[in-house]
Amino acid sequence: MSFFNIYVERENMDFYQPILCSFCGKYGRYEAYIEYHVLRFFCIPLFIVKKKFFAVSTCCNNVYLIKNREKGFMIKRKQGHNVFLLEKDLELLTENDCHGTEAAL
């Protein structure tokens, strides 16, 4: 048994980007959060081993990894108003089925 463990912590970032969603065709926005993987010894946080930035579209709740880490760090430094996320900065991780309920009818 290891006394070390990895703990995942999520922190919402102050970010708001209006979009015309390429998935559902509606107007929505991207919001962003950061995920830390923290190495702990028992329950004592030691250091952050990994930092990842994510964006979520509010219209269809798709989750994107922000591949452009420079933009992620800018949002983190509260310079999100200078950041415009492009499709090439993002990698779609989970695709929500917007039409699930309609299809079930």
Ligand SMILES: [Zn+2]
């Ligand atoms: Zn959408």
